[in-house]
Each structure stands twice: as structure tokens, then as C-alpha cells.
Amino acid sequence: MSQIIRIAIDAMGGDYAPVEVVKGAVDAVKEHDNIKVILVGDSDGIKDELSRHEYKKEQIEVVHTTEVISCNEGPVEAIRRKKDSSLVVALKMVKDGKADAAISAGSTGAVLVGGQVITGKIRGIKRAPLATVIPTMKGVSLLIDCGANVDARSEHLVQFAQMGSIYMERVVGVKNPKVSLVNIGEEEAKGNALVKEVFPMLKELDTINFAGNIEPREIFDGETDVVLCEAFVGNVILKLAEGLSSTLIHAIKDGIMSSTRGKIGGLLIKPALKDVLKMFDASEYGGAPLLGLNGLVVKMHGNSKAKEVRVAIGQCIAFMEQGINDKIREQLGKK
Amino acid sequence: MSQIIRIAIDAMGGDYAPVEVVKGAVDAVKEHDNIKVILVGDSDGIKDELSRHEYKKEQIEVVHTTEVISCNEGPVEAIRRKKDSSLVVALKMVKDGKADAAISAGSTGAVLVGGQVITGKIRGIKRAPLATVIPTMKGVSLLIDCGANVDARSEHLVQFAQMGSIYMERVVGVKNPKVSLVNIGEEEAKGNALVKEVFPMLKELDTINFAGNIEPREIFDGETDVVLCEAFVGNVILKLAEGLSSTLIHAIKDGIMSSTRGKIGGLLIKPALKDVLKMFDASEYGGAPLLGLNGLVVKMHGNSKAKEVRVAIGQCIAFMEQGINDKIREQLGKK
Numbered sequence: 001m002s003q004i005i006r007i008a009i010d011a012m013g014g015d016y017a018p019v020e021v022v023k024g025a026v027d028a029v030k031e032h033d034n035i036k037v038i039l040v041g042d043s044d045g046i047k048d049e050l051s052r053h054e055y056k057k058e059q060i061e062v063v064h065t066t067e068v069i070s071c072n073e074g075p076v077e078a079i080r081r082k083k084d085s086s087l088v089v090a091l092k093m094v095k096d097g098k099a100d101a102a103i104s105a106g107s108t109g110a111v112l113v114g115g116q117v118i119t120g121k122i123r124g125i126k127r128a129p130l131a132t133v134i135p136t137m138k139g140v141s142l143l144i145d146c147g148a149n150v151d152a153r154s155e156h157l158v159q160f161a162q163m164g165s166i167y168m169e170r171v172v173g174v175k176n177p178k179v180s181l182v183n184i185g186e187e188e189a190k191g192n193a194l195v196k197e198v199f200p201m202l203k204e205l206d207t208i209n210f211a212g213n214i215e216p217r218e219i220f221d222g223e224t225d226v227v228l229c230e231a232f233v234g235n236v237i238l239k240l241a242e243g244l245s246s247t248l249i250h251a252i253k254d255g256i257m258s259s260t261r262g263k264i265g266g267l268l269i270k271p272a273l274k275d276v277l278k279m280f281d282a283s284e285y286g287g288a289p290l291l292g293l294n295g296l297v298v299k300m301h302g303n304s305k306a307k308e309v310r311v312a313i314g315q316c317i318a319f320m321e322q323g324i325n326d327k328i329r330e331q332l333g334k335k
Numbered sequence: 336m337s338q339i340i341r342i343a344i345d346a347m348g349g350d351y352a353p354v355e356v357v358k359g360a361v362d363a364v365k366e367h368d369n370i371k372v373i374l375v376g377d378s379d380g381i382k383d384e385l386s387r388h389e390y391k392k393e394q395i396e397v398v399h400t401t402e403v404i405s406c407n408e409g410p411v412e413a414i415r416r417k418k419d420s421s422l423v424v425a426l427k428m429v430k431d432g433k434a435d436a437a438i439s440a441g442s443t444g445a446v447l448v449g450g451q452v453i454t455g456k457i458r459g460i461k462r463a464p465l466a467t468v469i470p471t472m473k474g475v476s477l478l479i480d481c482g483a484n485v486d487a488r489s490e491h492l493v494q495f496a497q498m499g500s501i502y503m504e505r506v507v508g509v510k511n512p513k514v515s516l517v518n519i520g521e522e523e524a525k526g527n528a529l530v531k532e533v534f535p536m537l538k539e540l541d542t543i544n545f546a547g548n549i550e551p552r553e554i555f556d557g558e559t560d561v562v563l564c565e566a567f568v569g570n571v572i573l574k575l576a577e578g579l580s581s582t583l584i585h586a587i588k589d590g591i592m593s594s595t596r597g598k599i600g601g602l603l604i605k606p607a608l609k610d611v612l613k614m615f616d617a618s619e620y621g622g623a624p625l626l627g628l629n630g631l632v633v634k635m636h637g638n639s640k641a642k643e644v645r646v647a648i649g650q651c652i653a654f655m656e657q658g659i660n661d662k663i664r665e666q667l668g669k670k
Contacts, residue, residue, distance in 0.1 A: 150527035151528050184482065191567070192567045215578075216570070216572075220578060220582040221578070235519040237551075237575055239550055240572060244576055245579065245583055248580055251472065252607070255610050256604050265602070265603025265607075267600070268596050269601060271597070272591045272597040272600075273587060276583070276590045
């Protein structure tokens with residue numbers, strides 16, 4: 001692909017902005033010749049950071065904005081009011097065709113609202129779900145919707161299943177990915193009204209490889225590729241997994257450090273423990289794409305550092321090169 | 336309390352029935368003078384097992400039944416058809432006042448349906464929630480509803496909050512327990528339609544100590560006492576926590592065992608690791624009570640052994656001695 005992929009980044013979003021965002025952008029342009037990164041935010045601060053790095057000047061552009069949306073603001077109101085915020089300007093660049101993708105580590109609510117309202121959905125897509133790659137015992141799976149559309153209906157979930165399947169196949173590279181529906185029992189008759197309604201609809205789709213229900217206990221075994229659920233449940237899964245793994249690791253560390261014997265043993269198992277932690281480290285997998293938009297919007301974790309920014313940029317490149325939106329339009333779009 | 340507490344146990348339910356069920360019952364009557372255990376199931380098998388133990392004969396009675404409900408049967412149909420099953424007979428003993436409580440490690444669906452249909456709810460209680468004690472970094476919390484009533488409405492959750500609070504205060508012994516609503520954000524305005532509707536209702540209740548929303552990430556920190564949610568979400572939390580902790584522990588063990596250095600270290604940290612595992616070991620906390628019934632029904636994990644049975648019996652004793660149902664009737668019941 002000879003075309004240049006243009007990625008707008010909210011340089012003011014996240015705990016380590018703009019320092020780590022700028023560093024990640026520089027690392028990415030060193031890795032990829034075919035991209036241009038547009039850093040959106042306070043230009044003085046951004047340029048100051050950029051001056052510390054060596055890179056091809058034509059690959060990074062700075063767009064100055066004067067406002068920042070914080071995580072404490074109501075997202076709908078903030079998006080409406082702060083027209084010159086780094087996030088709104090970055091999203092608008094995608095809408096206006098000045099960028100192919102936008103990335104932000106800022107307020108999740110504002111990214112979700114802004115993605116749907118400013119960037120806009122593909123014609124025919126009813127809701128834009130947030131998807132995230134989660135680590136499992138066998139590799140990775142895609143959790144979709146992990147937080148964008150609470151109170152979604154069955155027709156929305158059917159679209160999420162198809163978009164998740166396309167993403168997993170083309171961006172992550174899993175052939176004919178298995179799609180499973182999160183339920184509190186394996187049998188078709190189990191569950192609440194929503195999953196009972198959506199199950200037969202998924203069974204009838206010939207565009208996905210539907211593998212039936214998956215119980216939450218099995219999600220991290222990695223037997224399926226796309227873990228489908230509505231956003232409230234998806235967000236519970238994502239946040240509980242984050243919280244519980246950190247709780248368990250802390251408890252184990254505390255236990256080890258409470259005796260001399262444990263301390264010596266702890267030193268010996270450190271490399272092994274590190275490998276496990278790395279396996280469950282979200283930074284390896286970039287950000288969470290909001291699917292079904294005219295363009296691409298990627299939400300990164302608030303505590304993202306340069307590495308995550310670099311990986312998220314790589315994710316945007318794969319998304320564009322693989323023509324995900326063309327495929328979504330072909331399968332789900334309306335003329 | 337001088338009155339004898341009578342506990343009917345489904346001696347055929349669970350992976351280790353009747354051997355472990357009988358052993359647990361024997362251990363419990365040795366511990367408690369004021370109880371009588373009624374073992375319900377195949378009398379030959381039960382008596383055979385009983386003959387291996389020493390105990391006061393008047394404390395254990397056997398009631399013969401000819402049928403068993405398996406986990407693969409549709410619960411509604413099974414409860415209706417298998418009138419002489421160990422579970423149905425045990426539940427009916429509670430209904431008929433021949434027992435104060437029933438315990439089963441059999442089919443969860445059948446216990447939930449049977450509890451509501453056979454044993455019956457307290458007048459004024461709209462739904463009977465399943466509650467379970469979960470281990471946290473600071474002790475234990477009560478997760479309610481963890482699986483009984485999918486598609487519950489706000490008025491149901493309000494009752495669950497009150498019953499959970501009563502249980503936590505009187506059975507677990509937490510003074511003025513904090514009740515938190517599971518939500519995907521901390522602010523009142525966050526979440527789906529159900530939690531947005533129930534939040535102000537909980538805030539107005541003067542019978543509970545409502546502490547606002549809790550995000551799934553924080554559940555295992557143990558900052559709250561009653562973790563309130565509807566059954567689909569509750570079951571996801573319970574099952575995901577079980578699955579993920581076992582996945583993590585396995586990954587750590589595999590990592591340790593993959594090198595000699597790790598193996599030696601592993602031996603040294605074994606006691607510490609064991610303590611952590613014990614902390615998260617559900618067997619310490621008995622079974623899951625179905626609250627709001629005329630009597631008490633406790634669902635044990637399918638893989639329960641003698642220890643869990645003994646603990647669940649202790650739980651029934653506390654429930655009776657603390658007059659939980661009188662308190663529920665007083666606060667929520669209708670004349």
C-alpha cells in the first residue's frame with residue numbers, strides 16, 4: 001500500500017500526556033514510513049516535547065487546540081461545548097477526511113460519545129460497539145461490546161458479532177474466528193430475555209462462525225475468538241478481570257514477602273511471575289477500537305505510555321491496510 | 336436457644352454424594368447438640384455410609400426417596416415430574432414445617448425453581464435472590480443476586496438490598512453493613528436503565544446503609560459489605576472470578592515449573608501461595624442461601640465435600656438462631 005495513512009492523536013488525553021503520547025508517536029513514525037501522525041493539542045507543549053526527539057519532520061504535524069476535556073466532565077455536554085478541545089478536533093479531522101483514524105487516552109465517555117456523534121457511523125450500522133483484545137491462556141480474544149452501548153437490543157448484538165468477527169479475522173489474523181455469546185449457562189434456553197432472543201439470530205447468520213454460549217468461567221481459557229455481550233456485562237467482565245488479577249498478584253506478593261523463606265523463593269520465581277504478568281499485560285495489545293464508524297476511533301487506557309501509543313498506531317495501520325470498513329460496509333452497510 | 340433446628344439435606348446432590356454429604360452431616364451433629372439432620376435420598380446407600388461413622392443416632396434421620404434430579408434436566412420439568420426426588424422431598428419438608436432448612440449441592444436450576452415453587456416465598460417478597468459470600472482482601476462481602484432472577488426489576492433489587500443487608504448483619508456479623516450497587520461508573524448518572532432507576536430508590540431507603548455505586552474493579556478490595564446486582568451480572572461476576580483466579584494460579588504454576596530455578600523457588604513460596612489460595616477458597620464460606628423464602632434453602636457448589644456440608648449446616652443454624660426470616664417479614668413482609 002503506497003498511500004499514506006493519517007492518524008490524529010489527542011495529545012492531551014491520558015495520565016502521561018503529552019510526554020508519552022509524543023514519544024509513542026515518534027517511535028511509531030520511525031517504525032512505519034507510510035504514516036503521518038497529527039498531534040492535536042497545546043502546540044507549545046507538544047513542540048517542546050518533539051524537540052527532544054529525532055524523526056522525519058514531514059511525518060509529524062502539530063495542530064494547535066486550546067481546550068482539554070477532563071474525565072470529570074459530563075461527556076455529552078463536554079463534546080458539545082468544547083469545540084476546540086484536542087479530542088473534538090481530532091475526531092472532526094476523521095469526519096472531514098483529514099485523518100483516517102483518531103486515537104485518545106482521554107475520557108472514555110467523551111471518546112464514545114464523540115466517536116458516534118462527531119465522527120459518525122457507517123450507514124446501516126445501528127450502534128458502534130467498543131471492542132478490546134483480552135489476553136487468554138491460548139493467545140487473545142476480542143471482547144465486544146466492552147462498554148459503549150448499555151441497554152443494547154438483539155439486532156445490535158447481531159451487528160457487533162459480525163463486526164467483531166471481521167476485526168478478529170483481518171486485524172488480529174484469526175481465520176474463521178469462533179464467536180461465542182456470553183451467557184450464564186451453556187444451553188440455548190439459558191439466560192435473560194436478551195441472550196435468549198439473540199441466540200437463534202446468531203445461529204442463522206452465515207457470515208459468522210457461531211459457537212454457541214460461553215460461560216464467564218471459560219472466557220480466559222481462550223477457546224473462542226470473539227466474546228460477544230452487551231456493554232454493561234462486557235464492561236463488568238473487563239473491569240472485574242483487571243481488578244481481580246491485580247488483587248490476586250498483590251495477595252501473592254504480600255504472602256511471599258511475609259517470610260524470609262518466601263522472599264528467597266520470590267527472587268527465584270521472579271522471572272516466571274514476570275512472564276505471567278506480561279501475558280496479562282494489556283499494553284501489548286494497543287487500544288480498544290470503536291467499530292462501525294466512518295473512519296476509526298481507538299480508545300486507549302488512561303494510563304497508556306509511549307509503548308501503548310506506538311502499538312495503537314500500529315493497530316490503526318492494520319485496520320486501514322486490511323480494509324475493515326470496506327468489509328463492514330459490504331456486509332452490513334446500507335447504500 | 337433450646338429448640339432443635341431441623342435441617343433436611345439432599346443426600347444425592349453434588350459430585351461427591353452421598354459419601355461426602357453423609358460425612359459432613361456426621362461432623363456437624365458432633366459439633367452441634369441443638370440440631371437434627373434429615374438425610375434425604377436412597378436409604379441403602381446413606382445407611383451404608385452412616386455405618387462407617389460414630390454419632391448420636393437421634394441426631395440423624397434418613398428419609399428414603401427413589402428419584403434423583405440430574406444437572407442435565409430442565410429444572411422446571413424435573414421439579415414437576417420427579418415428586419419422589421431427594422431434592423423435591425427435602426424442599427417439601429421445609430414447606431410442610433417438618434424441617435427448618437434444606438441444603439442441596441445438586442442442580443442449581445432445580446434448587447432455585449424448587450425453592451420458589453415448592454418451599455414458597457414470604458408474603459410480600461416478590462423474588463427470592465440467591466446470595467453468596469465472596470472472599471475479598473479485607474474479609475468477605477455478600478454478592479446478591481448471584482444467579483436466581485434474570486431480568487429483575489428495580490423493585491426486586493430494592494428488596495434484595497434489604498434482605499442482603501439483614502443477612503450480612505445477622506449471619507456474618509457485620510454491623511450496619513454498607514450496600515453498594517454494581518455499576519460501570521461511580522457517578523449516579525452512569526449505567527443502564529435498571530441501575531439508573533434503582534439508585535435513587537436505594538438512596539431513599541432508611542433500612543439500609545447505601546454507599547452508592549461500586550465498579551467491578553473494586554469488588555474484591557472489600558470496601559463494601561453487600562454487593563448488589565441483578566442475577567445475570569451477579570452470575571457473571573461469580574463465575575468470572577472463579578475462572579480467572581484458577582487461570583491465573585495455573586499460569587503462575589506453569590511458569591514456575593518450567594525452570595529448575597523456578598521449581599526451587601516454587602517450593603519455598605508454597606506456604607505463602609497456599610495461604611492466598613485458602614483466602615480465595617469458597618469452601619470456607621458454606622453455600623449460597625436463597626433469601627426471602629418461608630424457611631431456608633441453601634445451594635452448595637456441586638463439588639462440595641464434607642467440610643462444605645458441615646459449614647453450610649452451621650450457616651443454617653446461624654440463620655435460624657438469628658431469626659433472619661422474622662426480621663425480613665417485619666421489614667418487607669405483608670400481613
